[in-house]
Amino acid sequence: MTDATSASAPASQPPRIGSILHESDRTKRRNAAERRFRLYGVIAISIGMLFLAALLFAIVRNGIPAFTQTYMTLQVELPADVLDENGNRDPEDLRKVSTFGYNPLIAAALERTVSEAGIETEITDGSDLRDMLSSAAGAQLRDTVLANPDVIGTTQEFRLLASSRVDGYMKGRVDRESLARDPNLSPEHLDVVDGLVDAGAINRSFNWPFITGSDASESRPEQAGMGVAILGSFFMMLVVLVLSLPIGVAASIYLEEFAPQNKFTDFIEVNISNLAAVPSIVFGILGLAVFIQFAHLPQSAPLVGGLTLTLMTLPTIVISTRASLKAVPPSIRDAALGVGASKMQSVFHHVLPLAMPGILTGTIIGLAQALGETAPLLLIGMVGYIATNYPDGVASGFLDPNSAMPAQIFEWAKRADPAYYERAWGGIIILLVFLLTMNLIAILLRRRFERRW
Amino acid sequence: MYDVPNSERTVTATDTKIAAKGVQVYYGDTHAIKDVDVQIADKTVTAFIGPSGCGKSTFLRCLNRMNDTIDICRVEGDIHIDGEDIYDKRVDPVQLRAKVGMVFQKPNPFPKSIYDNVAYGPRIHGMARNKAELDDIVESALRRAALWNEAKDRLQAPGTGLSGGQQQRLCIARAVATEPEILLMDEPCSALDPIATAQVEELIDELRQNYAVVIVTHSMQQAARVSQKTAFFHLGNLVEYDDTNKIFTNPTDKRTESYITGRIG
Numbered sequence: 001m002t003d004a005t006s007a008s009a010p011a012s013q014p015p016r017i018g019s020i021l022h023e024s025d026r027t028k029r030r031n032a033a034e035r036r037f038r039l040y041g042v043i044a045i046s047i048g049m050l051f052l053a054a055l056l057f058a059i060v061r062n063g064i065p066a067f068t069q070t071y072m073t074l075q076v077e078l079p080a081d082v083l084d085e086n087g088n089r090d091p092e093d094l095r096k097v098s099t100f101g102y103n104p105l106i107a108a109a110l111e112r113t114v115s116e117a118g119i120e121t122e123i124t125d126g127s128d129l130r131d132m133l134s135s136a137a138g139a140q141l142r143d144t145v146l147a148n149p150d151v152i153g154t155t156q157e158f159r160l161l162a163s164s165r166v167d168g169y170m171k172g173r174v175d176r177e178s179l180a181r182d183p184n185l186s187p188e189h190l191d192v193v194d195g196l197v198d199a200g201a202i203n204r205s206f207n208w209p210f211i212t213g214s215d216a217s218e219s220r221p222e223q224a225g226m227g228v229a230i231l232g233s234f235f236m237m238l239v240v241l242v243l244s245l246p247i248g249v250a251a252s253i254y255l256e257e258f259a260p261q262n263k264f265t266d267f268i269e270v271n272i273s274n275l276a277a278v279p280s281i282v283f284g285i286l287g288l289a290v291f292i293q294f295a296h297l298p299q300s301a302p303l304v305g306g307l308t309l310t311l312m313t314l315p316t317i318v319i320s321t322r323a324s325l326k327a328v329p330p331s332i333r334d335a336a337l338g339v340g341a342s343k344m345q346s347v348f349h350h351v352l353p354l355a356m357p358g359i360l361t362g363t364i365i366g367l368a369q370a371l372g373e374t375a376p377l378l379l380i381g382m383v384g385y386i387a388t389n390y391p392d393g394v395a396s397g398f399l400d401p402n403s404a405m406p407a408q409i410f411e412w413a414k415r416a417d418p419a420y421y422e423r424a425w426g427g428i429i430i431l432l433v434f435l436l437t438m439n440l441i442a443i444l445l446r447r448r449f450e451r452r453w
Numbered sequence: 454m455y456d457v458p459n460s461e462r463t464v465t466a467t468d469t470k471i472a473a474k475g476v477q478v479y480y481g482d483t484h485a486i487k488d489v490d491v492q493i494a495d496k497t498v499t500a501f502i503g504p505s506g507c508g509k510s511t512f513l514r515c516l517n518r519m520n521d522t523i524d525i526c527r528v529e530g531d532i533h534i535d536g537e538d539i540y541d542k543r544v545d546p547v548q549l550r551a552k553v554g555m556v557f558q559k560p561n562p563f564p565k566s567i568y569d570n571v572a573y574g575p576r577i578h579g580m581a582r583n584k585a586e587l588d589d590i591v592e593s594a595l596r597r598a599a600l601w602n603e604a605k606d607r608l609q610a611p612g613t614g615l616s617g618g619q620q621q622r623l624c625i626a627r628a629v630a631t632e633p634e635i636l637l638m639d640e641p642c643s644a645l646d647p648i649a650t651a652q653v654e655e656l657i658d659e660l661r662q663n664y665a666v667v668i669v670t671h672s673m674q675q676a677a678r679v680s681q682k683t684a685f686f687h688l689g690n691l692v693e694y695d696d697t698n699k700i701f702t703n704p705t706d707k708r709t710e711s712y713i714t715g716r717i718g
Binding site: 329331332334336338342349350 | 522524547548551552554555559561574578624627628
């Protein structure tokens with residue numbers, strides 16, 4: 001007996017029961033479970049990051065080209081006998097020359113430029129060369145002449161929009177193979193383009209008109225811009241902010257601080273929470289029924305869009321405001337009441353300032369949500385409207401038909417031309433810049449107000 | 454039983470400031486205060502003692518109608534201050550609370566400067582006509598709360614940046630700044646260390662010169678040290694109410710004796 005025990009003891013040193021130097025089986029299992037869980041977490045985060053990276057990559061890659069635009073610099077002769085037959089520079093007469101009247105001038109300028117650059121090509125006809133330029137080029141000339149009739153009879157330098165195919169070629173979207181099946185431009189044109197690039201007549205520059213400009217018809221993607229839609233979104237957000245912030249905050253303060261706790265307020269509370277989860281298209285059809293069909297507000301107007309989005313944003317603001325009011329410690333309310341402040345004084349002097357960062361964050365998040373919302377706009381006619389005109393003023397900004405940024409993006413994505421597809425991605429970048437800016441403002445405001453202890 | 458200097462025991466004034474009669478408090482279905490009668494004298498420190506949940510804080514909060522803020526709380530019976538029923542329909546609780554100041558268990562300064570903390574009450578009650586008067590009120594309140602010397606150089610510093618004991622004295626300064634007639638203190642020292650406690654107790658003793666002070670405390674030593682009158686609450690009943698001296702040396706009721714000797718509670 002004694003032999004057996006003394007022999008086995010030094011051989012394997014079995015752990016003493018209850019020793020903390022050895023992991024028990026239970027502990028081993030527990031630690032393994034924890035390690036597994038951490039691994040799942042890391043995997044989940046990695047997958048999320050991967051998707052985010054893919055999304056950002058796709059957006060940047062597809063959208064960045066929209067921010068540059070190809071222009072052709074041409075010396076265009078503006079002969080008086082074509083543009084002003086009577087020779088008296090009467091604006092009425094000048095206006096009679098339509099944009100088509102300017103096309104021969106452009107064609108002539110092109111022919112001259114091509115031959116001066118020494119480019120050998122089978123395309124000799126100027127009106128054929130004209131395909132390299134946007135159909136908006138004539139309007140560009142006409143606008144210049146109408147604005148300043150003195151240029152008639154001189155030769156002026158113009159930077160004219162290249163057509164979307166030439167633009168696409170410059171960006172690598174279009175090549176000779178794809179043009180073989182394209183009626184808009186032939187591969188021979190590209191030889192001319194190459195020559196003009198060498199001659200310095202074609203170049204690319206930053207596309208401000210894409211940010212500030214208006215939408216264009218389906219055949220002129222090179223001219224389309226977001227500007228008017230941005231204004232539409234701006235006026236909509238103004239309506240949403242002016243309505244939903246005071247209504248939302250007042251409702252939350254009343255519900256949180258003043259309203260008696262009873263079945264009715266419980267009912268309201270449940271409804272607000274449910275409203276936040278209602279699909280946005282439902283708010284859209286509500287807006288259509290109430291604001292357009294019943295109240296006869298104008299269709300496609302940012303005012304109606306703003307009202308509809310207000311309905312959608314209110315629950316978000318109410319919920320976040322109530323949460324931040326709840327987070328203010330009750331001892332502050334007691335303190336204020338204890339020195340003889342009224343309920344309202346305690347709320348407005350003490351509770352509200354402390355809840356402010358949360359309220360502002362909630363409001364801006366709500367606004368950002370509304371800014372990116374497309375579905376309700378479908379139903380009130382802000383999608384599909386071609387926003388070619390800038391509003392004339394503030395009233396017209398609210399009441400005239402307009403589009404909004406996400407609606408404009410949807411509209412472009414719908415159109416067949418691949419140049420519009422590129423614009424849609426570019427539009428998404430603009431929209432994201434706005435959203436990021438709003439979130440940044442939310443963070444800054446929160447910091448700013450929280451600093452005060 | 455507790456060593457208390459006898460000179461402290463003399464009750465300076467015998468005018469009744471608060472008279473409560475047949476007070477019942479219900480929280481929903483719970484009967485929290487059962488038929489309490491008590492007469493609280495002016496210029497006296499009255500201590501409410503008793504085990505947790507015995508209703509002493511609840512009763513204290515009846516005296517300035519802080520219980521109004523709790524929806525399910527219902528108060529019956531009469532509480533008169535200077536002969537006026539504070540639960541009369543014509544009484545505005547906000548006006549009442551300006552007259553009956555309160556200091557809470559946990560120091561709860563506003564997240565504002567020391568100056569603004571003290572000046573808040575006088576401002577909302579329109580007690581100062583100009584900045585100079587307000588400055589005077591703030592200074593005198595801070596002096597009465599024995600905080601002036603520590604705070605005078607940093608009146609614009611945040612009140613929440615003070616130490617726990619200083620914060621509680623700031624809350625006392627805030628309460629006395631509105632010139633109340635009665636000061637209610639709900640366990641004012643429970644969150645403080647012994648040194649801060651001693652400072653606050655000293656302060657309470659000085660405040661007695663001008664106010665009727667009612668203090669709820671868990672510490673029997675504290676009750677013995679600062680109060681002239683003591684009320685012992687147990688399970689919502691006012692068991693015994695007498696001179697502090699008498700309660701701690703020769704209690705009438707068996708339950709009081711058990712509590713102060715540590716057998717119950």
